[in-house]
Amino acid sequence: MTMATIKVQDLRKEFVTDTSTVVAIENVSFEVGGHEFVSVVGPSGCGKSTLLNILSGIESATRGTVDITEGDRKAKLGYVFQSARLLPWRSVIDNLLFVQSSRGPQVRARCERYLDMVQLSHTAKQYPGQLSGGMQQRVGIARAFSIEPDLLLMDEPFSHLDAITARSLRRELHVMWQETGKTVLFVTHDVSEAVELSTRIIMLAKGGRLVADLPVELPFPRDPASDAVALARADLLRRFESLDLLAT
Numbered sequence: 001m002t003m004a005t006i007k008v009q010d011l012r013k014e015f016v017t018d019t020s021t022v023v024a025i026e027n028v029s030f031e032v033g034g035h036e037f038v039s040v041v042g043p044s045g046c047g048k049s050t051l052l053n054i055l056s057g058i059e060s061a062t063r064g065t066v067d068i069t070e071g072d073r074k075a076k077l078g079y080v081f082q083s084a085r086l087l088p089w090r091s092v093i094d095n096l097l098f099v100q101s102s103r104g105p106q107v108r109a110r111c112e113r114y115l116d117m118v119q120l121s122h123t124a125k126q127y128p129g130q131l132s133g134g135m136q137q138r139v140g141i142a143r144a145f146s147i148e149p150d151l152l153l154m155d156e157p158f159s160h161l162d163a164i165t166a167r168s169l170r171r172e173l174h175v176m177w178q179e180t181g182k183t184v185l186f187v188t189h190d191v192s193e194a195v196e197l198s199t200r201i202i203m204l205a206k207g208g209r210l211v212a213d214l215p216v217e218l219p220f221p222r223d224p225a226s227d228a229v230a231l232a233r234a235d236l237l238r239r240f241e242s243l244d245l246l247a248t
């Protein structure tokens with residue numbers, strides 16, 4: 001089995017407006033191998049979403065290269081955003097079916113299986129407006145996994161949810177990541193979340209500079225309330241503080 005890999009080299013992104021030029025990403029290089037769960041963290045405005053948008057092709061880079069491959073072909077990407085972005089006029093199961101490249105009983109069974117993984121089989125025939133925000137986000141996650149992407153790009157998927165819902169979705173995401181063997185690139189401003197989920201953490205500072213790329217060497221499953229996770233989080237925060245992240 002091959003696995004998705006990301007190679008980012010010398011990436012730079014400038015946004016030029018009438019009055020100024022903003023450098024959102026500056027000279028960023030990194031590689032992500034198969035079945036890693038890599039979080040990108042950093043303060044607001046440090047370029048996390050811009051980096052994800054360049055990886056997904058929504059934005060083009062000013063300079064540098066991005067290669068996302070699965071073996072010798074281009075990798076298939078799945079996305080989860082801050083809000084679920086479901087189609088309100090389609091039922092839950094139809095939201096999953098809509099993004100599939102083919103139809104048929106097997107495809108339907110696959111969609112039902114992913115809906116079951118997020119514990120929402122009973123909502124298949126309901127409409128997004130009938131679900132809570134957390135449930136909608138679960139559907140968004142099931143939809144992203146249901147196309148069986150090689151790589152999942154996630155942009156602060158739990159940031160709009162209450163703490164309890166976010167915690168249970170993190171657990172579900174972790175199980176899905178382990179069961180499916182996908183490569184995940186996960187943007188968050190929450191260092192605790194990054195420590196709980198990731199095999200590796202990439203840190204961006206203001207001005208879009210990559211200032212740290214660290215493995216998280218804790219066994220899974222990680223209890224967010226455990227001493228080990230609290231210690232790892234404190235250690236990371238100390239390192240980040242010493243890097244003077246807010247300096248431009």
Ligand SMILES: Nc1ncnc2c1ncn2[C@@H]1O[C@H](COP(=O)(O)OP(=O)(O)OP(=O)(O)O)[C@@H](O)[C@H]1O
Nearest residue numbers: 015022023024043044045046047048049050051189
């Ligand atoms: N379309 C755009 N035009 C001009 N500037 C932009 C544009 N998109 C982003 N920027 C600027 O690029 C920088 C990085 O923005 P980005 O949204 O990537 O940061 P972020 O780390 O994701 O922030 P947050 O955590 O607040 O979502 C910011 O200074 C932002 O103002």
